[in-house]
Amino acid sequence: MLQEKKAIGVFDSGVGGLTVVRALRERLPRENIVYFGDTARVPYGTKSRNTIEQFSGQIVEFLLEQQVKVLVIACNTIAAVAGTKIRQMAGKMPVIDVIGAGAEAAIAASTTGKIGVIATSTTVNSKAYPKAIEERKHLWQDKFAVCRVFSEACSVLVPLIEEGWLDNEVTRLALREYLPPLLQEKIDTLILGCTHYPLIKPLLAEEAKGINLVDSSTTTAEAVYRVLWEKNLLNNQEEKPDYRFFVSDIPLRFRAIGEQFLQFPLEQLEMISL
Ligand code: DGL
Numbered sequence: 246m247l248q249e250k251k252a253i254g255v256f257d258s259g260v261g262g263l264t265v266v267r268a269l270r271e272r273l274p275r276e277n278i279v280y281f282g283d284t285a286r287v288p289y290g291t292k293s294r295n296t297i298e299q300f301s302g303q304i305v306e307f308l309l310e311q312q313v314k315v316l317v318i319a320c321n322t323i324a325a326v327a328g329t330k331i332r333q334m335a336g337k338m339p340v341i342d343v344i345g346a347g348a349e350a351a352i353a354a355s356t357t358g359k360i361g362v363i364a365t366s367t368t369v370n371s372k373a374y375p376k377a378i379e380e381r382k383h384l385w386q387d388k389f390a391v392c393r394v395f396s397e398a399c400s401v402l403v404p405l406i407e408e409g410w411l412d413n414e415v416t417r418l419a420l421r422e423y424l425p426p427l428l429q430e431k432i433d434t435l436i437l438g439c440t441h442y443p444l445i446k447p448l449l450a451e452e453a454k455g456i457n458l459v460d461s462s463t464t465t466a467e468a469v470y471r472v473l474w475e476k477n478l479l480n481n482q483e484e485k486p487d488y489r490f491f492v493s494d495i496p497l498r499f500r501a502i503g504e505q506f507l508q509f510p511l512e513q514l515e516m517i518s519l
Contacts, residue, residue, distance in 0.1 A: 246312065249480045252277035252487070253469060254313030256304045259287030259492075260407070260499065261440025262319030263506035265343070266488070268466035269317070270509070273473070275480045277487040279311045285494035285518075288403060290365025290439070294326040297367070301327040303519040305334050307491070314478050317469055318342035321438045321461065322365050325373035339472045343461040347436045348377035349384065350464035354457040355434040358389030361427035361456075362396040364438030369398040374438055395430045399423045399439070406441040407502055416445060420452045428453065437461060444506065490514045 253273070255266055259282045266280055281304050283289070289297050301323045308316060316335055318324040323331075324342035332340050351360050362374045375394040378385075385392050402423075405416045427435065434457040437443055443460045450458060473479045480486075492499070495516050503511045 248314060249478050250277070250482060251312055251314035252279040252489075253315050253317060254279050254281075254308035254311060255317040255319050256281040256283075256301070256308060256323070257320040257440055258282070258289035258322060259284045260503050260506055261403070263503055264440055264443045264462040265317060265319035265465050267507050267509070268462040269469060270488075272463075272466035272470050273479075275482060275486055276473075277480065278489070279308060279313055280488070280490045281307060282490070282492045284492040284496060284499065288365070289320060289322045290367050290403065291400070292367065294367075294371075297323060298327045298330050301331060302334065305331050307517075307519055309334070309338075314338070315469060315472060316340045317465065319462075319465070320440055321368045321373075325364075325368040325371040328373075339476065341465060341468045341472060343440070343465050344373050344377050344438075346464040346468040347438060347459055347461040348374060348381055349468075350459045350461075351434050351436050351457075352378065352381060352384045352388075352392070354459060355385075355389070355392075357431070357433045358385065358392040359430060359432045359434075360392065360394050361430070361432035361435040362394060362438045363399045363402075363423060363427075363435065363442065364396065365403065366398040366400055368438055369396045372396075374436060393430070395427050395432060397423050397427055402445070403439065403441050406444050409502070409505065411444050412448060417448060417452065420445075420448060424452055432456060434459060488513060491517050493518060
């Protein structure tokens with residue numbers, strides 16, 4: 246198969262990474278996509294590094310068998326703790342992850358250098374976002390003398406969002422627990438460091454008024470576009486793109502929840518065990 250016609254391989258711990266597929270489809274409408282969501286073993290956000298490395302290694306093996314041309318780690322938690330292992334497995338294949346893309350977008354958006362992050366406990370404990378921002382000092386050192394990152398683990402948001410409680414008072418109250426410590430630090434930019442959070446962007450905009458919200462799904466899609474362009478891997482074919490979705494379980498309401506994340510029908514959905 247022609248190199249550029251190969252699919253973009255996207256993966257996540259479950260359904261959340263479909264927000265990244267949605268953004269990829271908007272930014273790169275001619276690209277074929279293969280998605281894997283580990284719905285049988287989600288959530289990853291409370292699991293240990295070893296377990297996440299082991300599970301994501303299995304996912305990467307599967308996607309490499311599908312002959313993808315680029316790997317997209319759509320899950321913040323996987324990117325936070327297993328990114329190095331995944332890059333080793335991928336060899337020369339480009340690997341884009343939500344954390345690098347989110348860190349760069351936050352640096353570009355911030356004017357004061359005070360950046361907030363909301364994410365799962367594992368992502369927050371890994372300090373992956375502060376590290377990614379520090380590693381990109383060359384991007385901010387001319388803009389602000391210091392860059393400070395304040396993080397908050399928001400454990401209850403994933404189940405609330407999967408319940409479909411997007412514009413809901415319970416979700417609003419949860420945000421009112423999590424956001425004040427960040428707001429007190431006078432952050433001007435907030436990274437939505439979890440696949441699920443773009444779905445509650447309107448609520449976040451109300452509860453964190455005037456703060457730049459960095460949506461990792463759109464920034465990741467932009468980063469994928471850039472790497473495909475640089476490597477001459479963009480698919481310029483006119484034919485209808487192919488989207489294939491693989492999951493390790495099809496739980497109750499999966500299709501309905503998935504389509505809410507994706508905003509288009511989940512047509513080619515298949516269950517496989519790794
Ligand atoms: N996909 C995960 C993330 O972005 C959230 C769900 C989970 O905990 O597995 O961090």
